[in-house]
Amino acid sequence: METVRRTLLPAIGKRIGRVWDSGQGLHMGRRPPRAKLQALTGATLCAIRRRGKYLLLDLASISPSKGPATRPKRAAADPGGKSHSLLVHLGMTGRLVIVPAGAPRAKHTHLVVALGDGSELRFVDARRFGFLDVIALDEQHAAVASLGPDPLVDGVTAQRIYEVSRNKRATLKAFLLDQRVIAGLGNIYVSEALWRAKLRPTTPASQLTAAKARALAAAIGEVIANALDKGGTSLRDFVNADGAKGENADYLWVYGRHGEPCARCNAKIRRQVLHGRATYVCPTCQP
């Protein structure tokens, strides 16, 4: 998501023209009412924030107070002079891309936002696990409010990990996937971080020592830094806003490497299913 955010940055300052939405591609609860999306027309993209796996596209509407006398009356859903954010979660297969307005519309396109310069911002999501909403700029959306600290935005210290893990019987895997604990880690990066920290995914979080919490905090930072350096991790669907795949999948230590030798000890990487999710471990160096 951070890679997507960065590649979207050139769109800042663009003024939104026509807004089109599929209306039914995403299920109710995963998309706002059409009127809320339509009301973004005319707003200017002024910032793009990210917290965990959520992206917030901040949109400033021009104040209508001093508008020309000919200004037409708008529907009640019009944001008027208020500012809004377009909240986006990509789910598993979601893509947020900027393409020329004339480009053919991909299957499963759910939102198209004209950017006024001949380009369009499009949201495409085959599996429809993604999520869109329009919120007031300063609104604390429940999904975002419940997130724990983001390693890049807020920083995540070993002390935080150590303290939150006290009395947690959940496994380290579940602990790290819990977005309320740390925002932004997904299934790939959890496997990677635990391997780097030499921690077994099934270990109860409460068994973390201060030293292990330090190793884990460091590992998380390294995993994220490496992924960003390579433009994100594309196993299948992931692309940045320019439609380019990330190269990080080639640099993963364990994820997807079932049967391959561990880079540290040469033992065979094992794949196991934990909490219904593929989990990759080195049986030797994650004791």
Add this chain to the structure above:
DNA sequence: ATCACGACCTGGAGGC
């Protein structure tokens, strides 16, 4: 309050 687990979806890969 915390869990494990199924549900939500489409599509790509691999077996036969």
Add this chain to the structure above:
DNA sequence: TGCCTCCAGGTCGTGA
């Protein structure tokens, strides 16, 4: 070629 099964970067609701 086609049909089948399995698998997938996430989250939420349910029931124990």
